[in-house]
Amino acid sequence: MSGKLALRNVRRSFRDYAVYFVTLAFGVCLFYVFSALDDQSVIRLLAQNDNPSVEGIFMLMGVFSAFVAVVLAGLILYANRFLMKRRKRELGTYALLGMPTGQVSRILVEETLLIGLAALVSGIALGILGSWCLDRLTVAMFLATPGEVFAFHLSWKAAGKTAIYFGVIFLLVMVFTGVSVSRARLIDLIRSGRTNEEVARRSLGASAALFVLGCLCLGGAYTLLLTRGLLRIDPIWFGMLGLGTLGSFLIFRSLSGFLLRLTKGHPGYYKGLNMFVLRQWSGKVHTNCASNTVISILLLLAIGVTACSVGLNDTITATVSNQTPYDLTVLNYGRAGEYEETDVVALLRRTGFDTGENFAAARSVTVYYNDETVTGFSQAGFYAAVPLSSYNRLMEDRGLSTLTEEELPCRTPEAIVNGPAADGVVVVSDEAAARLRPRRQMVNITYRGQAQQVDEALRAALEEAEDFTGGLDIMLNHKLDNYYDLMGTKILVLYMGLYLGLVFLLTAAAVLALQQLSQASDNARRYQLLSKLGASEAMRRRALVSQVALAFLLPLALGVIHAVVGMQAANEVIRVMGKVNSAHSSLLTALFLLLIYGGYFLCTCLGAWRAVREER
Amino acid sequence: MEPILTVEELTKTYGGRGNHTAALRGLSFSVEPGEFVGIMGPSGSGKTTLLNCVSTIDVPSAGRITIDGVPLDRLKGKALARFRRERLGFIFQDCNLLDTLTGLENIALALTIGGAEPKMVERRAREAARLLGVEEVLGKFPYQMSGGQQQRVAAARAMVTRPALVLADEPTGALDSKSAGQLLEQLEELNRTAEATILMVTHDAFAASWCRRILFLRDGKLYRELSRADEDRQSFFREILAVVSRLGGEAEE
Numbered sequence: 001m002s003g004k005l006a007l008r009n010v011r012r013s014f015r016d017y018a019v020y021f022v023t024l025a026f027g028v029c030l031f032y033v034f035s036a037l038d039d040q041s042v043i044r045l046l047a048q049n050d051n052p053s054v055e056g057i058f059m060l061m062g063v064f065s066a067f068v069a070v071v072l073a074g075l076i077l078y079a080n081r082f083l084m085k086r087r088k089r090e091l092g093t094y095a096l097l098g099m100p101t102g103q104v105s106r107i108l109v110e111e112t113l114l115i116g117l118a119a120l121v122s123g124i125a126l127g128i129l130g131s132w133c134l135d136r137l138t139v140a141m142f143l144a145t146p147g148e149v150f151a152f153h154l155s156w157k158a159a160g161k162t163a164i165y166f167g168v169i170f171l172l173v174m175v176f177t178g179v180s181v182s183r184a185r186l187i188d189l190i191r192s193g194r195t196n197e198e199v200a201r202r203s204l205g206a207s208a209a210l211f212v213l214g215c216l217c218l219g220g221a222y223t224l225l226l227t228r229g230l231l232r233i234d235p236i237w238f239g240m241l242g243l244g245t246l247g248s249f250l251i252f253r254s255l256s257g258f259l260l261r262l263t264k265g266h267p268g269y270y271k272g273l274n275m276f277v278l279r280q281w282s283g284k285v286h287t288n289c290a291s292n293t294v295i296s297i298l299l300l301l302a303i304g305v306t307a308c309s310v311g312l313n314d315t316i317t318a319t320v321s322n323q324t325p326y327d328l329t330v331l332n333y334g335r336a337g338e339y340e341e342t343d344v345v346a347l348l349r350r351t352g353f354d355t356g357e358n359f360a361a362a363r364s365v366t367v368y369y370n371d372e373t374v375t376g377f378s379q380a381g382f383y384a385a386v387p388l389s390s391y392n393r394l395m396e397d398r399g400l401s402t403l404t405e406e407e408l409p410c411r412t413p414e415a416i417v418n419g420p421a422a423d424g425v426v427v428v429s430d431e432a433a434a435r436l437r438p439r440r441q442m443v444n445i446t447y448r449g450q451a452q453q454v455d456e457a458l459r460a461a462l463e464e465a466e467d468f469t470g471g472l473d474i475m476l477n478h479k480l481d482n483y484y485d486l487m488g489t490k491i492l493v494l495y496m497g498l499y500l501g502l503v504f505l506l507t508a509a510a511v512l513a514l515q516q517l518s519q520a521s522d523n524a525r526r527y528q529l530l531s532k533l534g535a536s537e538a539m540r541r542r543a544l545v546s547q548v549a550l551a552f553l554l555p556l557a558l559g560v561i562h563a564v565v566g567m568q569a570a571n572e573v574i575r576v577m578g579k580v581n582s583a584h585s586s587l588l589t590a591l592f593l594l595l596i597y598g599g600y601f602l603c604t605c606l607g608a609w610r611a612v613r614e615e616r
Numbered sequence: 617m618e619p620i621l622t623v624e625e626l627t628k629t630y631g632g633r634g635n636h637t638a639a640l641r642g643l644s645f646s647v648e649p650g651e652f653v654g655i656m657g658p659s660g661s662g663k664t665t666l667l668n669c670v671s672t673i674d675v676p677s678a679g680r681i682t683i684d685g686v687p688l689d690r691l692k693g694k695a696l697a698r699f700r701r702e703r704l705g706f707i708f709q710d711c712n713l714l715d716t717l718t719g720l721e722n723i724a725l726a727l728t729i730g731g732a733e734p735k736m737v738e739r740r741a742r743e744a745a746r747l748l749g750v751e752e753v754l755g756k757f758p759y760q761m762s763g764g765q766q767q768r769v770a771a772a773r774a775m776v777t778r779p780a781l782v783l784a785d786e787p788t789g790a791l792d793s794k795s796a797g798q799l800l801e802q803l804e805e806l807n808r809t810a811e812a813t814i815l816m817v818t819h820d821a822f823a824a825s826w827c828r829r830i831l832f833l834r835d836g837k838l839y840r841e842l843s844r845a846d847e848d849r850q851s852f853f854r855e856i857l858a859v860v861s862r863l864g865g866e867a868e869e
Contacts, residue, residue, distance in 0.1 A: 270728050270737035279716040529712050532673075533773075534701020535729045536694055 006110035018607070020079045021119055023510040027072045028123025028166055030506070033130045034068075034499050036158035037061055040135050064496065065165075068503050073169045075507045080112070080173050082518040084180065091181065105181040109174045116170035123166075124159050131155070138491065207257035214250030217243050222565045229572060248296050248558055252289035255554070256282035273535065273543040280526075280543075281550045288515060292555045295508045299559025302504035304566045306592055309497020311585035312574050313490055324482040325398060325444075327451050328458075329418035332441040333473035341366065342472060344443040351465035353458055360448040363397060365390045365416060367425060368436035375409050375436075377426045384440070385409075385426050386416060387433035394444070403427055417442045418477040455480055498592075505593065509600035512555070516548050516604045520611030527612040544612060545605050552601050618685065619646040620781055620813045621670065626679035628665050628836075639665040641836040642679065647781075647815060652807040654827035655817045656856070658864060661833040663817045664785070670815065671783050672700050684780040701730050705774030707784040713758040713766055713773075720745070720754040723773045730777055744776035745769070747810065748802045764795025768802060775812060784816040788823045800826040821860050825853035832859055839863060 038058055084091075094104050221244035224236065260282050263269050269278070330348075334340040345362050349355045355362075367384035370377060375385050392402040394416055403410070408429050415422035421442065428436075447454045455478055462468060527540050535543075567586075628640040640662045647653050657663050668674035670681055672688055681688045684703055691699050705726075713722045723741040732740070745751050748768045753761050761769065767787055774782050784803070788796035804826045806812050818824050826849065832839040840859055844852045 267734035270724055270732075270734040272728055272731070275721055275728060276714070276717065276725065279714075279721065526714055526716070529714060530725075530729065531697075532700075532706060532708075532712075533726055533729055534697050534704075536697045539729070 006107045006114060009107070009111055017083070017115060020083055020514070021115060022603075023079055023506075023514075024076060024116070024119035025123040025126060026506060027075070028120055028162060029126040029130055030499070030503060031065070031068065031072070031165065032124050032127025032155075032158050032162045033134060034061060034495070035065060035161045036127070036131045036155035037495065039155040039158070040131075040138060061496075064500065065161075068500070069165045069169070071503055071507055073172065075510055076169055076173055077176060078511060079514050080177060082514045084108075084177065085518060101182045105178040108177045108181055112170065112174050112177055116166070116173070120163060120166055120170075124162060127158075127162070128154060131158075207254045207261060210250050210254035211258050214247045214254060217247030217250060219247075221247060225565060225569050229569060244562070245293060245297065248562075249289060249293045251558065252292045252296075252554075273530070273539060276526075276530070277543050277546045277550070280523075280547050291511060291515065295511055295555040296558040296562065298504045298508040298511075299556060300562035300566060302501045302508065303559060303563035303589055303593065304570060305497050305504065306501030307563070307567055307585045307589040308570045308574065309493050309501070310588045311571065312497075313494050314584055315574055316486060316489055316493065323415050323420075323422055324418045324479045325415055326418050327447040327454070327479045328445040329421070329477040330443040330445065331417075331421060331475045331477065332443070333475070334440070335472055339438045339440065340472065341438075341441050344441075344474075345445075347468060347470070347472075347474075348458070348461075351461040351468045353461035358448055358454045358457065360446045361397065362443055362445045363394060364441060364443045365394060366438050366441050367416075368433055369439045370426060371436055374432050375426050375428050377409060377411075382411070382424045382426045384424065385428045385433060385436055386412065387430045388427055389430050391416060391427045405429060408432075417444055418479060418482060421477070451480055501589075501592065502596070505596045508555070508559075509552075509597050512552055513600050513604040513607075516551055517607050517611065520608055523608065524612050540612070541609060544609055548601065548605050548608055552597070552604070556597065618649075620649050620651075620684055621647040621815065622682040623666075623670070624680050624682075626666070626669065626681065627677050628662070628669060628674070629677050639836055640669070640676070640679075643833070643836065643838055644679075645831055645838060645841075647813060649813055650807070650811040652804065652814045652826070652828045653816070654824040654830040655815065655833060656819060656821075656824055656830055656860065657833035657839070658819070660835075661839075662836040663819075663833055665836075666833070667783060667785050667815075667817050670781075671704060671706065672696055701726070702777065703780045705777060705779035705782040707767070707771050707774045707782065707787045709786040709789040713770055715758050717757075718754065719750060719756055719758075719761065719765075719769045722758070722769055723754075723776050726773045726777050741772075741776055744772040747775065747806055748772040749798075762795065763791050764798055767791060767795070767799050771799065771803065775806060775810070780813065782812055782814045784814060786818055786820075787816065788818065788820060793822070796820075796823060821853060821856045824856050825849050830856060832863060834863060 038061075091104055091108070094107070095101065221240050224240040224243070228236070228240075260278065263278060269275055330344045332340070332342060332344060341364075344364065345355050345359065365386065367386050370379050370382045370385050372378055375382070377385075388403060388405065388408060391412065395402045395414065398414075400414055403413070409426050409432070412422070412425045412427055416425060421440075523544070527544070530540055530543075531537075623646065624644050626640050626643040627638070630637045630639060643662070643666065655663050655666065665674065669676045669688075670683070672691070675689075683699075686699065686703075688699075713719075714725065717725060720738070720741055723744055724737045727737045727740060728734070742751070742754070745754055748771050750765055750768045750772060753765045753769065758766055758769075767790075771784075771787070774784075787803075788799060791799065800823055803814060803816075807814055807828075816823070816827065824830050828844050830842045832842070840863075842852075842855060842859060847855070
């Protein structure tokens, strides 16, 4: 019997459940997509190429999955609590009619189970679709010829993992629900609708003092962050975190009273429904100051992580494409550690590889052992020196600006070869180079035709030829290898950042939406009264939208302020690796934010309005 | 003088095919400006339906209602909302104050919804509060007030827009006798001094004894009319009780 009742309850109050359900399903979907990452075409391709960062991706994904599962579990428990609050009256009626508490909680548990199962199934279905889209997107983003690589796989492993994780979460929710119902007292259930919210009243002075104190706390935390940097994790770092949290909390705590007092004298207070909206909001801001603090911090994380990952991604791209100017660099380490120059192209031709057909250009450059007494640069930071004439010839080939005698000696402004060998080279005059010992021959080659095909042909030829080097230590640095490396890092950074950012953003927005919608029944009564007093529909709608907007914007405002300061510190860290283009990452983040947060805001407005309109 | 409220042949039936319930069957009466009229009758006599029709919340099946010269069936949508907020004032049984607003703000709300000049709002709200003797609770929230105070604040909210007609639905229903007496005294005084026209629905003879004229309804029709004239309240009260007991007795037959 209780099963039937549960099923009907879910069907009937689907609207109530909608936000809960959507949040659940979206959480499941996200979780699936990121658990299924190891079956993505691009990642499989990278794994085939023995890319070291693939291991890293998998490991980090595992760690983050666990972390995200904890965040989502918190969100689901929170959402469930709101749902329960809304239905207290109904549960009370069951109990009043003589249903034993055990059965009441069984109904609830069955409802949770139903919703959970439905969310799990639709979430995974959505996840498969999302996974497919992401796959296409990554292939399109990172590969030139997507057709051959793209082959979509359904990841049973990810589905199983998602089911297990969320199964545990749902189990937790069910236990929580069951216990809280069997503990509740009937009188509390029946009277739940009537308890009035205490609106604490504090003097303007106290509010202002609290507000100022909050600002000071935040200011202190910001100063600590900016002066000490992001990554010095010690007791003071945690102190800074605590100070920031306390500051946010105090500001939210005092803001309602503060703003209310400030606006009260203003004639606009008595205009239209302004007064009503402000009061609606201020009461809630006061009671919700703890959750608002959490939301503003979640938003900080969301904004910060997204912007940082996009910024870092840009930086890596710029850095690495600067570092691999050639399709192939052949490094000749000489014979038994002794320098020995050779015709590398002829060496390759001897393996049967058609160099005339495949190579467009080849330029050999010799670098010399760095000697501080000659070059003036320390051996610790610079392993080699390159003569000015060689450097300029390379630059001329690539159409880049050359150096003159006066600027010497200096660090190479542009990479002279592929890979890490380009780092730590100093340009010296030809005369100075004559006094140095030659260290290594490096041959830069550009291909004719498709890089991937040439690479493959070359690899095949070298594999067949036995010891083509004739005793020389020769290493090849392919541009595409670097590119795959880069791609791995890029995917790692971007996916991690976007994934975490999305989860944080989703959680923050969902908590806000739930808070707003859970007030729907209280609001319905109030808006009904407004209607009776003659407030037109347009007027009421405007009031409701402003009310929801205030609730969404306030934590966002503080979150953005946090994020702006946090990004300053984060950019310092990224700057170590290369240039930072903060405009691009900010723009992308803003877009991202607008889409998710704005979407939730819109849905909340619609849902709240429907709830208010329905109960006439 | 032209009546503020005219009700002609008012009929209201509920339900669909084959399942009619007639709540009002051709009711007619009128209310003059400055009158304090009570509507009495047993449960199911059509009191609430009448009030809903007059307050434009419900639409009559037949007949017409005219308030302050405006026939209600002509009003639609925005014009209706506008009419309701400018010409009518409401006092409900459960005082219906907004729990998030203070007393003063609750009174002011009726004005701000009507788009009153913001600078005037607070003064007018305080004035209305003074008329109903609730100045001391203006800074309090509804849950900090007694039931009687809440109801008087609600009355002040109904009066503050200076409506043509104040509609009160069992305003003393949730009050103890002392608070009820206080509220009614204030209403009567307002009726006398500020010339507010009040239509009050009640089933309580004690509450009705403050009115100048009482209409008794039964089965959706006018059963009797009683005017106070120059009687004192005690004898008017006894007269009402006599009618009520006859009304109840006949109804049970």
